[in-house]
Amino acid sequence: MGGRVPIVDYLVLDDGPAHLVAWCCEACGALYFDRRNACARCSGRSFGRRTLARTGVVRTFTIVHRAGPGVEVPYVSAVVDLDGGGAVKANLRDVAPDPEAVRVGMPVELVTWVAGVDDEGTEAVAFAFAPVAATVPGGASGPAGEGGGDGGT
Numbered sequence: 001m002g003g004r005v006p007i008v009d010y011l012v013l014d015d016g017p018a019h020l021v022a023w024c025c026e027a028c029g030a031l032y033f034d035r036r037n038a039c040a041r042c043s044g045r046s047f048g049r050r051t052l053a054r055t056g057v058v059r060t061f062t063i064v065h066r067a068g069p070g071v072e073v074p075y076v077s078a079v080v081d082l083d084g085g086g087a088v089k090a091n092l093r094d095v096a097p098d099p100e101a102v103r104v105g106m107p108v109e110l111v112t113w114v115a116g117v118d119d120e121g122t123e124a125v126a127f128a129f130a131p132v133a134a135t136v137p138g139g140a141s142g143p144a145g146e147g148g149g150d151g152g153t
């Protein structure tokens with residue numbers, strides 16, 4: 001059979017580009033990845049789903065040198081402040097696991113990768129963040145438009 005399933009339920013793969021969704025407190029706007037009965041900030045009990053941005057900046061990071069069996073080390077574990085709200089702990093990819101190579105405030109974007117395949121061929125898809133490649137210094141605004149070389153399927 002096959003197919004793709006996200007490794008966590010707040011990663012959405014089948015609705016446009018992969019993105020994260022959070023529960024958003026309707027009273028105060030606090031964001032949570034796990035389902036809560038009440039908001040930790042305001043005790044509100046109504047939550048809606050909110051699509052989070054695919055881009056953000058590194059708030060803090062750690063170079064991880066030890067991990068469980070089968071996990072390649074070292075790697076970079078970071079907390080990413082997403083544009084427009086929300087923060088998520090995730091690994092950084094496509095960057096050297098070196099304090100010189102990563103910096104706080106570095107713009108990053110969501111990337112997905114296949115973490116494993118089960119016996120039926122279903123791919124477990126995980127997410128991480130990678131440095132935004134085509135960063136324009138000085139701050140061009142708005143989407144870049146065409147030219148990504150990402151045409152068709």
Ligand SMILES: [Zn+2]
Nearest residue numbers: 025028039042
């Ligand atoms: Zn709240």
